[in-house]
Amino acid sequence: MDRALPKTAALYRMVTAEHICPFGLKSLDLLQREGFKVEDHQLKSRAETDAFMASQHVETTPQTFIDGSRVGGYDDLRRYFHERVADPKATSYQPVVAVFATALAMALAATWAATGTLMTIRAGEWFVAFSMCILAILKLQNLDTFSNMFLGYDLLAQRVVRYAYVYPFGELLAGVLMIAGGPFKWIAIPIALFIGGIGAISVFKAVYIDRRELKCACVGGSSNVPLGFFSLTENLMMVAMAIWMVIR
The missing domain is CATH 1.20.140 (Butyryl-CoA Dehydrogenase, subunit A; domain 3)
Incomplete structure (x- = not known):
């Protein structure tokens, strides 16, 4: 029996000399923990990042694509895997x-x-x-x-x-x-x-x-x-x- 092909996801995240997006790293980590083989597309400049966002009609990065469909940012990815998303306005002890x-x-x-x-x-x-x-x-x-x-x-x-x-x-x-x-x-x-x-x-x-x-x-x-x-x-x-x- 052939072994099942690994699940794949495409991740686009900002990685420049001035800024490495923390949510991009979290998205990469979450995908890997969920068993995905990740195509890690690093956006190396502000211009490259802006061009990507314009082409996808989105306002933020990172952006994750699974099976060719856009999942969204880090919070969207957590929701995709049924993980809790913290509410920044919620009370907490x-x-x-x-x-x-x-x-x-x-x-x-x-x-x-x-x-x-x-x-x-x-x-x-x-x-x-x-x-x-x-x-x-x-x-x-x-x-x-x-x-x-x-x-x-x-x-x-x-x-x-x-x-x-x-x-x-x-x-x-x-x-x-x-x-x-x-x-x-x-x-x-x-x-x-x-x-x-x-x-x-x-x-x-x-x-x-x-x-x-x-x-x-x-x-x-x-x-x-x-x-x-x-x-x-x-x-x-x-x-x-x-x-x-x-x-x-």
Whole structure:
């Protein structure tokens, strides 16, 4: 019996000295994973790319053809293979999960390095402090976009706009000093109580009293994380950690 001929697809993608189209590479990878032999047509210049798009009456590359019929771009190709296509406007908790999972892994690793064991009180303290530092970094990537979103619900920032620019630095400072411990905790405690307390009240009012549907600024101002439980958790963690450090 003759062996079945391999499935073939033609891919046209932009590959120039200035730009290699990432969606072209993703399309090539997806086709190969689906068992296709790919005719990889690389468009080597802007002029060549424009000429191809004009000839096919399309506005973007890459473009994939299977059995002589045009499938379309990368998202169209994913739909062709019945794979999920992400909605850029859809809400997602992935950024928050990534932060807390990374902070937990770092806390456990640091505890193991320091004590030779995983399950310690210090691991829990470091988890909170590392989470605060990572969240602060995400906010500090673009203070303007963070402040725009933060001003939508924080009660103090709405009265004192500059507080929206100070908040991430306060969160970072408190987190770093909590990691350092010792006498530095007496600086971290009031900062965490202040910003965490105001933040918790602001989120609770916006979400559970006013019933507003807002995006959370906790992982920066460009995320699609909805304001709610995780936003409240971030602030309550700071308050709880500050109280715990006082008691301890």
